[in-house]
Amino acid sequence: MQRSHSSAGISRRTVIKATVAGALFAATGFGLARTPGARADTPVEKIFRGGPVVTVEEGQPLAEAVAVGGGRILAVGPEAEIMALAAPGTEIVELNGATLLPGFIDGHGHFMNAPQIVSWVNVSGPPVGPVTSIEDIVTTIRAFMDERRPAPGEWVIGYGYDPTVLSDGRELTRDDLDPHFPDHPIMLIHVSNHGCVLNSAGFALNGIDENTPTPEGGVILRKEGSNEPAGLLMETAFLPIFGNMPKPDTETLLGLLGAAQEIYTSRGVTTAQEGATHKPDLEFLLRAADEGHLVIDVVSLPIVFDVPALVREYAPDFRGGTMELPDTAAQSFGRYRNRLKLAGIKMVLDGSPQGKTAFWTEPLLTGGPEGEEDHVGAPVVPPEMVTAAVAEFVDKGIQVFAHANGDAAIDMIIDALRAAGVTAADGRRDVVIHSQFVRSDQLDAYAELGMTPSFFTGHTFFWGDVHVENTGPERAAFISPMAAAYERGLRCSNHSDFSVTPIDPFLMMQTAILRRSRSGVVLGPDQRVDALTALRSLTIDAAWQIFEEDTKGSIAPGKLADLVIVDRNPLEIDPEEMLELQVIETFKEGASVYRRSA
Amino acid sequence: MTLPLTVIGGYLGAGKTTLLNRILTEDHGRRFGVIVNDFGAVNVDASLIANHDGDTISLTNGCICCSATDGTAEAIARIVKRSAEFDHIIIEASGVAEPGKVARNAAGFRLPLDGVIVLADAEQLPDQAANRYAGRSVLAQLRQADVIVLNKVDLPSPARLEETRALIARHAADVPVLETEQARLPYALLFGVGRGAAVAAWTAGPEAAHDHAAEYVAELLERGPMSRAAFEELAQEQMEFAIRAKGHVALSDAPEVRHLYQKVGRRWTLVPDGGWDGEPSRTRIVTIRIREDLPNHRHARQNMWRVSGAPFASGVDRDRTGVSTQSDC
Structure with a gap:
């Protein structure tokens, strides 16, 4: 099978003019083919x-066994058939009763948070972190510093501080x-990301003392x-601290990428998403890849x-309006180079439901x-801009990834795609990231427009009880x-929105299967799915x-050998035990990229 | 050193960018640190750019322009670190943002709020306010304004313009409205008289007579120490129609404390501001109001004025022009 990430089917305009002179990102060489597909004579x-x-x-x-070579899956089948393909030098990986799964794909998350978070200490409560008391916080920081x-x-920075999990009953x-x-x-940093606790050295560095007035809207x-x-x-009292937070430089961040990727590989994830890439982050990722x-x-x-x-940076000669793209823009999307791919453009239409900023x-x-009556939230961008941008991305054959939590925000993207003339036959697969408060009639529109x-x-x-209340x-x-x-x-992905919640495919599976809040309320029993669907x-x-x-x-012949060995079969175990599952080893294109220490 | 903060809000097409482009290029003698959503909209002649360094463009008139794409808090922090280089900070709120919330978020940086200016499109506003998705945000912006700039008043029909005015009067009854074209307005109306916090300098003394070219009148009001109630009554009577007012106040119950009075639109604050440093303990406030003796300045509706921004358009906004003295004690 040909290894191809071309944008086949990505839009009505699959054939794009190849006058590359001003192609977006052309300078980065996106669009080069990667390793060709495995041939019949590829050694096992x-x-x-x-x-x-x-x-x-x-x-x-x-299946019983899998043969891998040249980074690809060569054969899948009964053990006897597969073992017959073994040649001198073939390594036999004994599962010893553990389960082999395809490597997980991060449906949506923020990869660029990973290099940052690995240099921070996790002071979250279970199941995200180890903390249930103030004493735990001190012990955890101490161990981190040792x-x-x-x-x-x-600076020593921690994340996930949550007073509600502390047995001490106080801040x-x-x-x-x-x-x-x-x-x-x-x-x-507070679990909401809207605040923090400082020690005295931290207060001194920020110049905050007893003479500092409490700003309006702050605590x-x-x-x-x-x-x-x-x-x-x-x-608002936290914002200046946040704005002045020390930022690691590029070299430091590059050095942290190994640990950052282990967040993914240790949970069996072989494809990560950087789901809201700013220009400096893209430049960093291009360098990291190359x-x-x-x-x-x-x-x-x-x-x-x-x-x-x-x-402006990559197509300096292009002349167009604010949100217009060169005809060749799509060539920059849809293909990997050195493990980095641009998939589409991220739009943000609203905020978060738990923060009450969704729409x-x-x-x-x-x-x-702030207790406002009749509160429906608000869009993040004017609808006219959404309509214009979506029309342009559709015209140029670029997939849209729209962050929309509330149903009004979801209406905005549906309206914009419909106005752009999109139908399911176009096969664009425009993604509505989160889709949390989608209405039933909107799912029909997804099907009609080929959205996902x-x-x-x-x-x-995490927030089920809050949602019931709100x-x-x-x-x-x-x-x-x-x-x-x-x-x-519809075909769906499920995501963690890392680092909003941890990268944990088994937590994602469990929540899709159980839909149970922290307090034990099941949200929509009829929306629970079976383990295979969750997987x-x-x-x-x-x-x-x-x-x-x-x-x-x-796991099929011709596909990349992105594989994960898990100690037990997630399709067989009691969903209540799902968080106990352990990743034993993770393979990216046949090469081991993570192995649990004994 | 703290920089006064102005937030400029308004929906798409209202003229925020036109206004910001003027601020970044005209020779007005003030050094603004401007935070914009995207450089793409800023269309500045290359000859006026002194330096372009990643997130920041430095202009030859002493202003800088920062992009907020990596977060407004970070951009504010960058400007505050260089606060000695600027007189004033401006944040452009995005088209659907609530400018009052933007201002409040900046409060954490302890920047005194100089004002929330919301621009509105005289032709499009009624449609925008009725828009299913954006309508609530558009109305919230009007309500949160200290001053509304009703822009492009040359475009709508008289009936449409009246519809727009009625809508503003309905949703933001107390907010002064300045009507103009191409976002032309005198700087003194937008940002007050004088630079930065140097209040004493511009209330220093009686000034030249009216400049008849100016569309606004700046007047100096002087009083001896008075009770808080008396001051509030004075403020109500003397400054009701002032778009802006700023100065020091001497209160009889605390004569050793200098108070800073600031008014923009309907909002005013009176806060302790140190001692008198040997100056006489007197109330000295400069008020700025629209001249009413020019044709067409005052409309039938209260609180709505037409300005052409002539001093602004000429590129020179004479801060001290037209200050007269009103003193009865």
Whole structure:
């Protein structure tokens, strides 16, 4: 099978003029072919046997063994047949009862958060992190510092601070941190990403003290009976700290890419998404790719706001309006070079439902973030801009990835695609990232226009109780309605929105299967799916969504040997035990890229 | 050193970019740090660009323009770090953003809010306000304005213009409205008189007589120490129609404390601002209002004025022009 990521079927305009002179990103050489497909005489390098092979193929869902060579899957079948292909030098990988699965595909997340997060300490509560008390926070930071040995005065940054998981029943304060960490400024970012706790060294560096007034719309928690800041800063009081946060330089970030990718490979993910790529991040990724730092595939979605700047940079001679693209722009999309691919353009249409900044047609039951009545949220961009940009991307044959959580935002993208004349026959596969509060009639429109949802079923667990309260049980029951989407023949992906929630395919599977909140409420029992469907949304259907179903997403001859060995079969185990699943080894194109330490 | 902050909001087509392009290129003598959503819209003649470095364009008139694509907080932090180089900071709110929220988010940086200016398209506003997706945002922008600039008033029919005015009056009744074309307005109306926080300098003394070319009148109001209630009454009476007012106030119950009074549109603040540093403890406030003796300046509706921005258009905005003294004590 030909290894091809060409944009076949990506739009009505599959044939694009090849006058490349001003092609967007042409200077980067995107569009070069990668390694050719395996030929019949490719030597068998590895054979996997001795455990269930979950192929996720329609015709042959289970197999006994797999032969791999030249980075590809050569054969799948009964153990005897496959073993017959073995030659001298063929490595036999014994599964010993463990399960072989196709490598997972990240339906939507933010890869560029990974190099940052690996240099931070995780102070989240379960299941994301180890913390259930203030003492745990201190112990966790201590262990992190013992390992990393930051120089005195160097920032120590933690993420996932959440007072609601602390058995102490109160906020962490600077007094809890100061005795243990007097020499390092410490910033623990609140789980909402809207605030942080600082120790005294952190306050000093930011020039915040008892004379600092609390800004409107902000919180500076004070010590009891005093004006001295206690530790926690939120919202507008946090913004200047956030704006001044130390940023690692490019060389540092490149050095962190190995650890960053292990976040993915240690969970069996072999294709990551950088799902809102700003221009500097794209430049970083191009360099990382060309210098050979990427061991897994990275799918990048340049963010629409930076498209004018990208056009100015890469097509300086192009003359057009603000959101216009050169005719050759699509050549920059849809193909890998050195493990980096641009898949389409990311648009952001609304905010987040838990932050009440998504855009709904019906008001929330609990008012706005500041108690506003009749609150429906708001779009992030004017509808006229959405319509114009979508028309241009459709015309130029570029796939659209639209972030839309609320149903009004989803209406905006449906309207824009319809206005651009798109139908399912165009095969564009425009993705509505999140699609969380999609209505039933909107799923019909998805089918009509060939759109596809990338759901976020983890919300049922992490924020399910909040959604019931804010939107009422009926709307909350239809959040990320995977069953309804599959019933209409839609193919869906499921995602973690890393680093909003952790990269954990088994957590994603579990939440798609159980749809159970932290408090135990099941949101929409009829929208629960079986384990195979949950798995498809992380493998073959996620591959289809980015036009890679011919090379990824299932274990079939000719496909890339992106594989993961898991200690137990996720299709067989009790979903309650799903978070206990362990990744034993991960392979990218036949090469081991992660192995669990003994 | 803190920089006064102006947020410029308004929906698509209202003229934000036209206004920003003027600010970045004209010879107005003020150094603005401007944060925009995208450089693409900024269309500045290359000869006026002193330097272009990644996220920042430096202009020959002393202004800089930063792109906020990687976050407004980061862009503000960059400008605040160089605050000695600027007199004023401007943030362009995106087409659907609520400029009041943008201003409030900036409050964390302890930048005193100079004003929220919302531009509106005289022809399109009624349609935009009725838009299914954007309508609520458009109306919220009008409500959050300290001053509304109703732009492109030369385009609509008289009936349409009246429809637009009625809509503004319905949703933002107390907000002063300046009507203009091509976003032409005197700087003194947009950003107040004088540079930065140097209040004392521009309330220093009586000035030349009216400049009849100016469309606004700047007047100096002087009083001795007075009670807070008396001051509030004075503010109500003397400054009701002032688009802006700014100055120091002496309160009789705390004569040693200098208070800073600032008014833009319907919003005013009175905050302690240090001591008098040997100056006499007196109230000195400069008010700026539209001249009413010019034809067509005052409309039937209260709070709506037509300005042509002639001083602005000439490229020179004489800050101190037309300051007269009104002193009765």
